[in-house]
Amino acid sequence: MSGNEPRPDTGGPEQPTQAEPRPHTGRRRNEAARQAILDAALRLAGAGDGEPVTIDAIAKAAGVGKQTVYRWWPSKGAVLLDALIDRAGQDVTAAGGGTLREELRSFIATTFDAAQRDSTAAVLRTLLRESARDPHLAELLQRYTATRRTALHELLERGRGRGELAAGADLDLMVDQIYGLFWYRFVLGHGPLDVGVAERLTAALLPSPSTVPVLPA
Amino acid sequence: MSGNEPRPDTGGPEQPTQAEPRPHTGRRRNEAARQAILDAALRLAGAGDGEPVTIDAIAKAAGVGKQTVYRWWPSKGAVLLDALIDRAGQDVTAAGGGTLREELRSFIATTFDAAQRDSTAAVLRTLLRESARDPHLAELLQRYTATRRTALHELLERGRGRGELAAGADLDLMVDQIYGLFWYRFVLGHGPLDVGVAERLTAALLPSPSTVPVLPA
Amino acid sequence: MSGNEPRPDTGGPEQPTQAEPRPHTGRRRNEAARQAILDAALRLAGAGDGEPVTIDAIAKAAGVGKQTVYRWWPSKGAVLLDALIDRAGQDVTAAGGGTLREELRSFIATTFDAAQRDSTAAVLRTLLRESARDPHLAELLQRYTATRRTALHELLERGRGRGELAAGADLDLMVDQIYGLFWYRFVLGHGPLDVGVAERLTAALLPSPSTVPVLPA
Amino acid sequence: MSGNEPRPDTGGPEQPTQAEPRPHTGRRRNEAARQAILDAALRLAGAGDGEPVTIDAIAKAAGVGKQTVYRWWPSKGAVLLDALIDRAGQDVTAAGGGTLREELRSFIATTFDAAQRDSTAAVLRTLLRESARDPHLAELLQRYTATRRTALHELLERGRGRGELAAGADLDLMVDQIYGLFWYRFVLGHGPLDVGVAERLTAALLPSPSTVPVLPA
DNA sequence: CAATAAGCGAGACGGTACGTCGGGTCTTCAG
DNA sequence: CTGAAGACCCGACGTACCGTCTCGCTTATTG
Missing domain, CATH: 1.10.357.10 (Tetracycline Repressor, domain 2)
Known part of the structure; x- marks a missing residue:
């Protein structure tokens, strides 16, 4: 598909399609991960291709473990809503x-x-x-x-x-x-x-x- | 959509929970099976217990093979909609x-x-x-x-x-x-x-x- | 693969791949149907494409109802064995x-x-x-x-x-x-x-x- | 969370018929699950009652999701062969x-x-x-x-x-x-x-x- | 000659197993 | 101690065949 540009520090909200490593932040919540998840959720939900928008898909697209999603949001939809409110x-x-x-x-x-x-x-x-x-x-x-x-x-x-x-x-x-x-x-x-x-x-x-x-x- | 003949015998339109055998109709569609499926679908969907209303569940409750459902309806919801229109x-x-x-x-x-x-x-x-x-x-x-x-x-x-x-x-x-x-x-x-x-x-x-x-x- | 030997007349002549109508014979067993079934069975089993050789497939290839197979043979393999003995x-x-x-x-x-x-x-x-x-x-x-x-x-x-x-x-x-x-x-x-x-x-x-x-x- | 009863060395290779919960192993393959599957497969296949030895049956008998079987073996028979080699x-x-x-x-x-x-x-x-x-x-x-x-x-x-x-x-x-x-x-x-x-x-x-x-x- | 009796094509039916998919929970391990 | 990774149990999905069944037809035999 698209080439992978680096996504330097996730200040940049654009993942092309897949994510690549992002530094761990140790014991505190990783804001970059949060952003990546919201971005990925919006991106997938907005793709309009009718894909089911799985949690696994979001996690994978965000370059994040599933657990990191579940840790902070109770459900897939909560992520989407959060993303929507945040962005729109x-x-x-x-x-x-x-x-x-x-x-x-x-x-x-x-x-x-x-x-x-x-x-x-x-x-x-x-x-x-x-x-x-x-x-x-x-x-x-x-x-x-x-x-x-x-x-x-x-x-x-x-x-x-x-x-x-x-x-x-x-x-x-x-x-x-x-x-x-x-x-x-x-x-x-x-x-x-x-x-x-x-x-x-x-x-x-x-x-x-x-x-x-x-x-x- | 289709006209409903009364399904004259079988007297009680209520299967309590499980169905009993029903005669085959050979190569023609089995109307009794159709009714049983619609009944079961309504019954399960209307149970209000929030259960997900599986196709397996409908088929089982109607005493019908899954294939018999898929033969006539393209999806679970089509069954429900048909049931709704037929009945309500x-x-x-x-x-x-x-x-x-x-x-x-x-x-x-x-x-x-x-x-x-x-x-x-x-x-x-x-x-x-x-x-x-x-x-x-x-x-x-x-x-x-x-x-x-x-x-x-x-x-x-x-x-x-x-x-x-x-x-x-x-x-x-x-x-x-x-x-x-x-x-x-x-x-x-x-x-x-x-x-x-x-x-x-x-x-x-x-x-x-x-x-x-x-x-x- | 195997050359198609002529299978000279058989009454019901050539199924190319699918069958065409064959006259009923009334109350006695239809020999043409028997031949068609054995032929179809051999053809499918010998195709070598690893297809599962379903009963439905045999019946369809022979232009025959499933019941006509089950009426005369107890199982799919019996058909095959019969075909093998008959032919080879x-x-x-x-x-x-x-x-x-x-x-x-x-x-x-x-x-x-x-x-x-x-x-x-x-x-x-x-x-x-x-x-x-x-x-x-x-x-x-x-x-x-x-x-x-x-x-x-x-x-x-x-x-x-x-x-x-x-x-x-x-x-x-x-x-x-x-x-x-x-x-x-x-x-x-x-x-x-x-x-x-x-x-x-x-x-x-x-x-x-x-x-x-x-x-x- | 993880308070599972010990079952410390799994020594007894015999699950009577049904399995009991086994501790997760996180992202590594669960060896206990593997053993349980092989055991169950041997047990079912060796029962001699001619039962078809379904994958569902193996999974259920092993107390395992079907996916866990399919994740590691490509087919039912591969499980059996593995079991046979392992054990006999x-x-x-x-x-x-x-x-x-x-x-x-x-x-x-x-x-x-x-x-x-x-x-x-x-x-x-x-x-x-x-x-x-x-x-x-x-x-x-x-x-x-x-x-x-x-x-x-x-x-x-x-x-x-x-x-x-x-x-x-x-x-x-x-x-x-x-x-x-x-x-x-x-x-x-x-x-x-x-x-x-x-x-x-x-x-x-x-x-x-x-x-x-x-x-x- | 009509009535009867089967064989026949067709295909719907109740089932069972299949292999896949996604959900949400868990544990390991790298940093 | 966090976060990635991904295995795990679960259960629904839609498909494939099985073997049984009834239909409506055709035709040979019987009365």
Whole structure:
């Protein structure tokens, strides 16, 4: 396949395909090993070739013993999730500072967009796959999605606080409509997840005042 | 997919746990074996004890050779999906004959309800689990969900035809909001899927005319 | 490999590799089917490609249902043995009419020769293979070898009757020395089975009086 | 973690029927597992009940995963052969120190005897069975028989060196007469393999000078 | 001539064993 | 004392044949 470049001190996050020796660090946790594992996990999960992403495969690709993986993560999926958060977690942090409508549309569009990037998409899919088998990962994933829901929920709350949303609006329902549609389309792939959809979804959730006086006077 | 004749004799459709011999049918497919396999699959998947639902287990529980399973279904999940459609598919057939609002609320509530029944829920979860590993099942599952979406889509179309929905309404988006929320909550289990939610979801999608004159004229 | 001898008409003429329809014969045994099965068995066993020679394979190659095989032969090996006897059994019939030494050498040489012919060799090997698994075939094979031993025994007896062998000679032992060496070399293939060996074996068993003093002094 | 009960030297080579846990040895091959596998293989093959001696059965009886068998042996028969050599190989080592006639008779008798012991006979038969299907084992078996032939050949050579055999004697032929008769009778079972036969076979191969005139005057 | 009785091609069936794969635990050994 | 290496036990996988079975057909014999 590809030639083996040295991967000098693992500051470099790129393993070409296989790993080569990395100095032991004695009694303390080897950060380089941790990085190598996360890298390898992302790389394999993101390869998109539908390979099963075995623990053995990750360990081998990272040039690491299986035990070193199990020592620090409880399951394969935990590694993946960790990798995802480490690398791709900050994407949708959705800086505020506009109308609710603008913020929401931006949030949704950014979410859609982040998931479309090939590597992330593959990792997400793999995560879902694995979470089906691994209850532990399922819980981690649930916790992770909870943080995303909370972020969105707070965005909506801020909007409601500014009076841009009816006081009785069911924010949880709105959040789940957004993320539900997102995951549903993401997993099944039967419909687009682009800016247009983000736009229309925003519109559907926040009927424009001119046509639909949802908001109190 | 296939019509189910009642399997008239054999009286009890319940094999307690193990099966008893069943007559050969020569070179024709043995319908009794098919039933036994589907029964066993549902029984095991619905047991809810989180057991992995092996093919060996299904075959053994059905009193059938493994090859007989593989002869007719390409994968474990295909068996489950077939079983699900055969047994539980007709639940949400959404009888018509009311206002769009009533029909929609009923459809959603029925969908939620069907998935809440323990046996169905377990089967659905097992299906998701397996579809993670098995691309073929994933496609089957996708096809199945497509039929459900179509059903819902037609319900909405009829409503629009009766003028109960704006001509420009994005029906696909609405469908995915509904099923998206459903699957999202079903899988993650972070929120309820009860009648109240069905109600509020309906309301969110069909704003009442008094408060929101969405409809023309 | 082996040339295809014509197998002149047989009624059901040439299967090239696969069979074509052959008329049913109603309630009596279909001789054409029998021939087709024996042919197919020999062909497969003699192919030498090391294929396992399945019953299914024989049936398919003969254009015959499995049951038709099982109806007439108790096991795969029985088919092979039957085929072998039918086709190749008469080879070593060892016409008499010389001195014992000449007859014996001829018998041995003919035996060696017959087994060397590629098609026969492969069938024999397959027979041995299968007889290891199939006790029934083992018995058949034993019966068959017994007839060969008897033939050889009678040859020796005739020689002894003519005074060409000591009255106390252990004919059974001699027979087994000959056939033992034959099978041993045939199966393991570590030594030749040619005319020279036949010659030397004969000499070893029938020491010529003139050269008898094998031992020096 | 590692608190396993001692079983300090494994001295007792007999697992009654089922095995008990054995300590891991980390990344080195587990010798205890190897022993357990060989023991189990011999035990099962020697049971004489004609059971097919499955790999699963060996693994289970040895308290070992199937993979551990396949990791070290290419086939079932290789295990058996290994076991045979390990356990029973030294039997016929043919101590020297007599006349050729005595040594040869002893060698043959010992060989016959070893094969008659029930456990060994069953193992041998199983080996033959398996070597029928497994070309790899066939080769191993061939190699093994070659070592036996060599041993016998050397015995004869030593005799010839001492002048007890004619310089032109065809030792290979003699060897194959001996082992040929042995295997022939062993496999077919149509004649005895006892001391008397050993005696007569020796006499046939080494005609005593005094009695040489086999042929009538 | 119809009815009967088999042989026949076909292939599904209940089983058993196969050899492979991946998971998670364990111990050794190099640094 | 860490981390690599990899053997270990386990159990599911999907395949290959086995020998049995029933079907629907064809045809020779019988009544």
